[in-house]
Amino acid sequence: MPTVKPSTVLGRQLGDELKRFREAAGVSMAQAAEALDCTKGKISRIENGHVPVRSPDLIALMQAYRVEEPESRVRLMALARRANRRRREGWWHPYTSVxxxxxxxxxxxxxxxxxxxxxxxxxxxxxxxxxxxxxxxxxxxxxxxxxxxxxxxxxxxxxxxxxxxxxxxxxxxxxxxxxxxxxxxxxxxxxxxxxxxxxxxxxxxxxxxxxxxxxxxxxxxxxxxxxxxxxxxxxxxxxxxxxxxxxxxxxxxxxxxxxxxxxxxxxxxxxxxxxxxxxxxxxxxxxxxx
CATH class of the missing domain: 3.30.870 (Endonuclease; Chain A)
Structure with a gap:
C-alpha cells in the first residue's frame, strides 16, 4: 500500500506558527537545531512544512521557544496531530479516488x-x-x-x-x-x-x-x-x-x-x-x- 503523505497545508501552518514563536523568543535556527540535536536544515524544513514534527521534537521546541501558555501548547499539539495524521484516517478516506x-x-x-x-x-x-x-x-x-x-x-x-x-x-x-x-x-x-x-x-x-x-x-x-x-x-x-x-x-x-x-x-x-x-x-x- 502506498504511503499517504500528511497534508502539506497543515504542515506549513504548524511550521509557520513555530517560526513565529522562535523569532518572538529570540532563538536562532542554530539554537533550535541544538535543542533538537539536529541540523539547521531540519529546522528550516519543519518551518516550511516539508517534514512532519514528532511529539517529542515539538515538546522540545516549545521548551526552547518558552511557549508556556497552556492554550498555545494545546493548539500546537493539536495542529501537529492533524498535520501528521494520515489521510486514510479522515472521514473522507473512502472517497479519495474522486x-x-x-x-x-x-x-x-x-x-x-x-x-x-x-x-x-x-x-x-x-x-x-x-x-x-x-x-x-x-x-x-x-x-x-x-x-x-x-x-x-x-x-x-x-x-x-x-x-x-x-x-x-x-x-x-x-x-x-x-x-x-x-x-x-x-x-x-x-x-x-x-x-x-x-x-x-x-x-x-x-x-x-x-x-x-x-x-x-x-x-x-x-x-x-x-x-x-x-x-x-x-x-x-x-x-x-x-x-x-x-x-x-x-x-x-x-x-x-x-x-x-x-x-x-x-x-x-x-x-x-x-x-x-x-x-x-x-x-x-x-x-x-x-
Whole structure:
C-alpha cells in the first residue's frame, strides 16, 4: 500500500506558527537545531512544512521557544496531530479516488478553521448547495464519469456542509455575484429549490449572504472566485484558496492573504446589505416557476 503523505497545508501552518514563536523568543535556527540535536536544515524544513514534527521534537521546541501558555501548547499539539495524521484516517478516506489533493487539503482546513469568507462569480458555493444543484454542477464539470463517482463526490460535498451546523459551527460569509442567481443549473425546479435553500441558510446566526448586483458595474473581485479561511487567535495563519478549472491554488503569504482580505471587504461593501440581498433572492426565486 502506498504511503499517504500528511497534508502539506497543515504542515506549513504548524511550521509557520513555530517560526513565529522562535523569532518572538529570540532563538536562532542554530539554537533550535541544538535543542533538537539536529541540523539547521531540519529546522528550516519543519518551518516550511516539508517534514512532519514528532511529539517529542515539538515538546522540545516549545521548551526552547518558552511557549508556556497552556492554550498555545494545546493548539500546537493539536495542529501537529492533524498535520501528521494520515489521510486514510479522515472521514473522507473512502472517497479519495474522486478527490484531488487540494480538495482533501480544503476539507482538512475546514475542519479546524474558525470562519470562511467567499466570493463567487457564477456558482452557489459548495457549502450552500442543495444535493440536486450540487449533482448538476458535478455532472456538468465532466471531471467524474461514472454514476458511482458522481454519487461519491456529491456525498462528500453534503458531508462538508456539516461544518455550518453542530456545537461549533464556522462563521460563514458569502458574497454572490448576481449572475449566480440567474445561471440556470439543473433547470428551473432545481434553481427555485436552491434559492429557497439560500434563504433558509441565511437565517442561521453564523451564515451571512450578500448579493453583488449587476448595477454595481466593474469591481475588484470580478476576476474570479476565492475562499478566505480564518483561524482562531492567529490571523497570520489565514489562507486563501483560489478556484480555477485546471486546479485550485492555495495562497499563504501574508501579502497575498492581505490582498484577498481587502478584495472581500470591497466586495461586501459594494454588495447589497443582507436584508436587501435576501429580498432580491426571493424575487428571483419567484421567476423560476414550473
Amino acid at each position: 478527490l484531488s489533493d487540494t480538495y482533501v487539503d480544503q476539507i482538512e482546513m475546514e475542519a479546524i478553521c474558525a470562519g470562511i469568507r467567499t466570493y463567487q462569480v457564477q456558482l452557489v458555493p459548495g457549502l450552500l448547495q442543495t444535493e440536486e444543484y450540487g449533482r448538476a454542477v458535478t455532472v456538468a464539470s465532466r471531471a467524474w464519469q461514472t454514476p458511482e463517482e458522481i454519487d461519491q463526490f456529491v456525498r462528500v460535498r453534503l458531508t462538508r456542509q456539516e461544518r455550518l451546523a453542530g456545537e461549533s459551527p464556522i462563521e460563514y460569509w458569502a458574497v454572490l455575484a448576481e449572475g449566480v442567481l440567474h445561471q440556470q443549473v439543473g433547470g428551473t425546479d432545481v434553481m427555485r429549490a436552491q434559492l429557497h435553500h439560500l434563504l433558509a441558510m441565511a437565517q442561521r446566526p453564523n451564515v451571512t449572504i450578500q448579493v453583488l448586483p449587476f448595477s454595481r458595474g466593474a469591481h475588484s473581485s470580478m476576476y474570479g472566485p476565492y475562499l478566505l479561511l480564518t483561524f482562531p487567535q492567529m490571523a497570520s495563519l489565514d489562507l486563501v484558496l483560489t478556484e480555477a478549472p485546471a486546479g485550485n491554488i492555495w495562497m499563504e503569504r501574508e501579502t497575498e492573504v492581505a490582498c484577498y482580505r481587502a478584495l472581500f471587504d470591497h466586495a461586501r461593501m459594494a454588495a447589497l446589505p443582507p436584508p436587501e440581498s435576501l429580498a432580491l433572492i426571493q424575487r428571483v426565486a419567484k421567476e423560476y416557476r414550473s
